[in-house]
Amino acid sequence: MMNHVWGLLSHPDREMREIKQENESVSHHYTHHVLLMAAIPVICAFIGTTQLGWNLGAGHAIPLSLMTGLALAVVFYLVILGGVAVMGRVIHWMARNYPNQPSVERCTVFAGYIATPLFLSGLVALYPLVWLCLLVGTLALLYTGYLLYVGIPMFLNIDREESLRFSGSTLAIGVLVFEVLLAITVVLWGYGPKLF
Secondary structure, eight states: OTTHHHHHHHOHHHHHHHHHHHOOOHHHHIIIIIHHHHHHHHHHHHHHHHHTOEEOSSSOEEOOOHHHHHHHHHHHHHHHHHHHHHHHHHHHHHTTTSTTOOOHHHHHHHHHHHTHHHHHHGGGGGSOBHHHHHHHHHHHHHHHHHHHHHHHHHHHTOOHHHHHHHHHHHHHHHHHHHHHHHHHHHHHHHHHHHHO
16 A cells, blocks of 8 residues: 555565555555556656656757657556566466465565555656666666565565575566566657657
């Protein structure tokens, strides 16, 4: 839920315990957390790219029209929502050999909370300077990895050493998914005016 956002940033260990105890459904999680948080990068990117335009650092900004920006924002939003679901499946698949394997639903809820720093990093898209967006996105990805490392031991009831291996593998797959989503987004935002 939205009340977990501050806790994930300020005291992730305690917040992960609370999240685990809630036993939240996927539909509740999406309506109370993912749908709202995923809107942050979408709305910020829409405002930034239509009002200021993409700035590649050479001083020349490339703005999008409102209709193109709106069409791309819808696609971007759906890609983010799909990314959370994919990562839930990845976590479930990675946990298949553990005795306390959680359900796909629990893994999807966990993935949605883990993605919180990435959602918040979308605020920087209000000023869509490419290098700044990449820097903030990288920092958010690192904190997401930390949340994964902190949350996995409680989530799967495993020790910290095993958690490090699991987290590292899951984060590597997550980075791959993130890069694919980023590439799709860049292509859509870059070539969107020609497509829409």
